Amino acid sequence: MPPYRILVVDDSAFMRKVVSDIVNNDETLTVVGTACNGAEALEAVKLLRPDAVTMDLEMPVMTGLEALPMLMKEAPTPVIMLSSSTVEGAAATIQALELGAFDFVPKPSGPNSSDLGRLQESLAATLRAAVAFHRKETVSRLQPTPLPSPAPSTLPSPAPLRPKPPEPPAWRGVAPPAPPPKQPAATKPAVLKPPARPAAPAPVKPAASAPAAPSAKPVGKPAERLKPSAPEAPPPAKQRPKPPVAVWNRVVAIGTSTGGPRALQQVLTRLPEHFPAPVLVVQHMPAGFTRSLAQRLNTLCAIEVTEAEDGMELRPGAAYIAPGGLHMTLRKEGGAYRIRLNEDPPRSGHRPSVDTLFESLALTPELDRTAVLMTGMGSDGAKGMKALYDQGVRRTIAEDASSCIVYGMPRAAVELGCVAKTVPLESIADQIRKEVEQAEEV
Numbered sequence: 169m170p171p172y173r174i175l176v177v178d179d180s181a182f183m184r185k186v187v188s189d190i191v192n193n194d195e196t197l198t199v200v201g202t203a204c205n206g207a208e209a210l211e212a213v214k215l216l217r218p219d220a221v222t223m224d225l226e227m228p229v230m231t232g233l234e235a236l237p238m239l240m241k242e243a244p245t246p247v248i249m250l251s252s253s254t255v256e257g258a259a260a261t262i263q264a265l266e267l268g269a270f271d272f273v274p275k276p277s278g279p280n281s282s283d284l285g286r287l288q289e290s291l292a293a294t295l296r297a298a299v300a301f302h303r304k305e306t307v308s309r310l311q312p313t314p315l316p317s318p319a320p321s322t323l324p325s326p327a328p329l330r331p332k333p334p335e336p337p338a339w340r341g342v343a344p345p346a347p348p349p350k351q352p353a354a355t356k357p358a359v360l361k362p363p364a365r366p367a368a369p370a371p372v373k374p375a376a377s378a379p380a381a382p383s384a385k386p387v388g389k390p391a392e393r394l395k396p397s398a399p400e401a402p403p404p405a406k407q408r409p410k411p412p413v414a415v416w417n418r419v420v421a422i423g424t425s426t427g428g429p430r431a432l433q434q435v436l437t438r439l440p441e442h443f444p445a446p447v448l449v450v451q452h453m454p455a456g457f458t459r460s461l462a463q464r465l466n467t468l469c470a471i472e473v474t475e476a477e478d479g480m481e482l483r484p485g486a487a488y489i490a491p492g493g494l495h496m497t498l499r500k501e502g503g504a505y506r507i508r509l510n511e512d513p514p515r516s517g518h519r520p521s522v523d524t525l526f527e528s529l530a531l532t533p534e535l536d537r538t539a540v541l542m543t544g545m546g547s548d549g550a551k552g553m554k555a556l557y558d559q560g561v562r563r564t565i566a567e568d569a570s571s572c573i574v575y576g577m578p579r580a581a582v583e584l585g586c587v588a589k590t591v592p593l594e595s596i597a598d599q600i601r602k603e604v605e606q607a608e609e610v
Contacts, residue, residue, distance in 0.1 A: 176221075233267070251264075443485050456492060495525075496509055543576075
């Protein structure tokens with residue numbers, strides 16, 4: 169089988185060399201070209217037709233965040249973002265995942281950074297997973313279906329014709345097969361807007377006691393009125409009324425990795441505001457990224473979503489995401505259940521670890537526990553779920569292979585025989601609600 173063809177996009181010559189060396193050192197991958205910015209990347213993808221792209225976020229001319237939606241529309245290709253761990257970089261990374269990026273890897277801070285080793289460990293595996301998933305999706309979308317999908321396909325169709333390619337632009341690359349004939353763009357259904365409400369007649373101005381009618385022009389300097397809010401600023405926390413402390417005996421724990429941010433959005437947004445259990449989440453992410461993920465989910469969900477802090481007391485109707493770089497456990501202290509964070513060594517290469525969270529739940533047998541494993545590479549969480557299952561916990565859920573971005577963590581649990589329910593992603597939230605509702609009331 170020929171190696172997967174990779175396009176490397178970065179404005180830094182150093183990073184193009186580092187990423188290219190990592191790719192070419194893996195026998196399943198090969199670099200077919202490089203580009204210095206998003207505009208060059210768009211042209212390169214159309215000509216080279218790579219199997220996957222690594223793309224920096226911050227570049228001149230056109231950033232990775234600007235190029236990504238155009239790429240997804242014009243030539244859908246799996247994209248792995250190289251992201252910095254700054255506040256702005258983390259927020260932009262979460263936005264890139266929402267725009268269609270397959271996943272991201274942290275960008276090394278310099279030529280002598282220890283992050284180079286971690287990049288080498290994760291990049292090749294992530295690229296292979298991205299191409300494998302893309303090809304699986306391409307095949308599945310070509311199968312006949314009883315009804316057409318309501319959404320336009322986001323994946324390209326294979327092209328039997330290969331006309332002579334145009335003269336290559338300034339970026340560097342190996343001469344590839346030419347792009348397929350351009351397909352007509354799918355038309356987006358028009359959104360009907362209600363007609364504008366006619367302006368109400370001006371009220372009769374009463375006697376002098378009434379205030380003067382407002383001026384047609386707002387008061388204030390035009391620059392102040394028109395100045396937009398900063399796009400990179402984190403969204404403000406939603407102000408929800410704090411419910412009274414309630415007695416509860418149920419808890420939900422979710423573990424996920426590759427493809428997890430989008431999967432979590434689909435699950436957590438379907439839980440009601442007054443969900444009768446706290447939700448503990450381990451998403452494999454480096455330090456600096458989980459806070460942006462929690463802030464983004466908090467703006468979308470009816471329940472409150474926050475990055476966990478050491479000593480936090482759990483309450484129903486809230487989800488707590490383990491901070492990157494720290495293990496999260498549940499402990500009962502003085503009659504209250506609290507989150508405890510630690511820097512114990514990584515497990516199976518991960519900190520936070522799903523196994524660590526699940527095993528801490530095994531120390532609270534008085535709680536009715538629901539454990540969920542969703543998309544992700546590796547086997548983290550399977551041993552912890554087995555520990556709960558051996559203790560008698562039967563509320564164990566794994567995401568079905570049909571919807572997984574990477575069917576690794578759920579498969580490992582299925583192979584251990586500790587999964588009671590296997591359901592596709594779109595049904596996980598309903599299954600969680602059903603399990604929690606069936607739990608014995610206090």
